[in-house]
Amino acid sequence: MSILVNKEKKVIVQGFTGSEGTFHAEQCLAYGTNIVGGVTPNKGGQEHLGKPVFNTVQEAVDATGATVSMVFVPPAFVADAVMEAAEAGIELAVIITEGAPVKDMQMAKAHAVKHGMKTIGPNCPGIITAEECKIGIMPGNIFKKGNVGLISKSGTLTYEGANQVVKEGYGITTAVGIGGDPIIGLSYKQLLPMFEEDPETEAIVMIGEIGGDLEIQAAKFIKENITKPVVAFIAGQTAPKGKRMGHAGAIVSGSAGTAKEKMDALEAAGVKVVVSPADIGKAVKEVLSK
Amino acid sequence: MNIHEYQAKQIFAQYGVPTPRGIVANTPEEAVKAAHELGGNIWVVKAQIHAGGRGLGGGVKLAKSIEEVEQLAREILGMTLVTHQTGPEGKLVQKVYIEEGADIQDELYLGVVLDRAKEMPVIMASTEGGMEIEKVAEESPDKIVKVAVDPAIGFQPFHGRELVFGLGITDKNEQKKFMQFASKLYNVYMDKDAEMIEINPLIKTGAGDFLALDGKMGFDDSALYRHPEIEEMRDISEEDPDEREAAQYGLSYIALDGEIGCMVNGAGLAMGTMDTINYMGGTPANFLDVGGKANAETVAKGFEIILKNPKVKAIFVNIFGGIVRCDRIANGILEATKMVDVHVPVVVRLDGTNAEEAAEILANANIPNVIPATDLADGAKKAVEAAKGAK
DSSP, X not given: OOSSOOTTOOEEEEXXXXXXXXXXXXXXXXXXXXXXXXXXXXXXTOEETTEEEESSHHHHHHHHOOOEEEEOOOGGGHHHHHHHHHHTTOSEEEEOOSOOOHHHHHHHHHHHHHTTOEEEOSSSOEEEETTTEEEESSOGGGOOEEEEEEEESOHHHHHHHHHHHHHTTOOEEEEEEOOSSSSOSSOHHHHHHHHHHOTTOXXXXXXXXXXXXXXXXXXXXXHHHOOSOEEEEEEOTTOOTTOOOSSTTOOOBTTBSOHHHHHXXXXXXXXXXXXXXXXXXXXXXXXXXX | OBOOHHHHHHHHHHTTOOOOXXXXXXXXXXXXXXXXXXXXSOEEEEEOOSOSOTTTTTOEEEESSHXXXXXXXXXXXXXXXXXXXXXXXXXXXXXXXXXXXXXXXXXXXXXXXXXXXXXXXEEEEESOXXXXXXXXXXXXXXXXXXXXXXXXXXXXXXXXXXXXXHHTOOOHHHHHHHHHHHHHHHHHHHHTXXXXXXXXXXXXXXXXOEEESOOEEEEOGGGGGGOHHHHTTOOGXXXXXXXXXXXXXXXXXXXXXXXXXXXXXXXXXXXXXXXXXXXXTOOBOEEEEOOSOOOHHHHHHHHHHHHTSTTOOEEEEEEEESSSOHHHHHHHHHHHHHHSOOOSOEEEEEEXXXXXXXXXXXXXXXXXXXXXXXXHHHHHHHHHHHHHHTO
16 A cells, blocks of 8 residues: 555656656656656647657546646746646646746645645655655655655655665655645645555654744644654754755744754654654664564 | 845835835945935935844934935945844945935834745734834734735735734724735735845834835745846845855855865755764754756865865765766766865765665775765764864
């Protein structure tokens, strides 16, 4: 089992024929992802990577029955692409694109919610169900199948965390990179209950960072609803205030959004909080051998 | 990206947000000319830097004669202004804004920012103008009125009513003026892809008019491509030259005050690396994200920028190789050490795809100041030891 995606899910790629879309779609196909086609306006009717190309998402959905879209459309056009997917009946859009204007994402997300479409990202590595389905840009070989679910704002920390879990002899059910922008799709609070319900997931790793309060919301949620053990790391304990640390959303404004307040809230919720990401693997081992 | 007060007020004026009249000046002579042009008998001379707290630092002064305008402009232009937001090194004042004096009856606060939890803009208003809003939020949160505006419907009269009743504005004429003020400010925020707007203080004059006495604006960098008029307002002297140089090469760099230079791929891992160095008893000298394509050129540029900082005693290169394989990155690092004279120990940790091949490449290269590490903890530990040994 897994959450959100598996080898049966039919996936289309928006921005299919672009260089990023092509490179990563090829890698996803090699991993086993069931990519059934893609969308690039004015290239409808062509074939790309052995799959049909469509002019619109609606055509792609009608012809293939796809329910998931992986979005590589450039930042200036990504909101449009996401809204198009929502109206065409896509159930989950995984938005890889980095640098989308915040105003556009507010609009796109509101529209997605209105049409019942879930979104992941933007500016994220995507989602992977180990050894089944990769929808994103992560190195698939790191994610060995196992019993740990992973949710992370950061791409490379996702890989770091998964790699440590595997080195300790465990593995991953599904890993979700939720992205570090100010406006993101699915977050801890929506993903945690999915892992709670997934019979194969026995522990959850959540990796957060400074800025915003999603981790605080997650702490409250964990306290009341999550019975499986959770290990957490919050990046940016040593980050200066008022500076944006790479991710658009990773900024401590005034006294809000510090690593410390998030770590304290998670600890109070019974989460095993590690001070260094180097201890994620060991902490998973500890909670799973209890 | 941030802009100066005088630039924010230019934008306000375009949208009909009322401000006192003012003219920017680069020299005392220009300041005098500006004061003549504005007329009246009282002026404010305001230092233009990208930081709050200018008044307390001595960068905002009242002049009651043209001679005084000249004298104050002479004092303020060229001064290094230190405020709680500039850091101890302060900021050089290169421009002053000459503004007509205003008849201040009340000082209020008005701002627009993104409410990340509600995922829409929120207008914040307070009767405690002139005070730092974070302080008000801590000490008397009940004095801040917050009204979120759904962009799908835009600013509606009920938003305005929530604001004026929340602030206790009872005069009907004043209510109307304030609602218009807030509505126009919301339009500025949306149209210009602002990240935040802050007017502190927003004043009520004796005549019951509302004026933006100050103006601060920051913009969403990702949306600047569609606002060339904002990009033109960029003042590069307000930006850190190293951060700027790094950005030109696609690197994200922020200087800190420790001893261990960090070069990492990915913003999260870069922060996590700083945290780990700290945890191991060392101090990080910087945040540096080399991005997804760590190659010889980006790594060499990273070394160059890190080594500009004389406090750096060791460098920790921490790369998690995904799609870009570690063996390639290892070769890139070796090449970079030939391109730049790296005179401090460099601890290299490469993990992920083809990590073993990479370790072999580094070991065989046999460069004395390159120290291979097996994982994040090992690398951080070795970097801390190397920095201590170098003292």
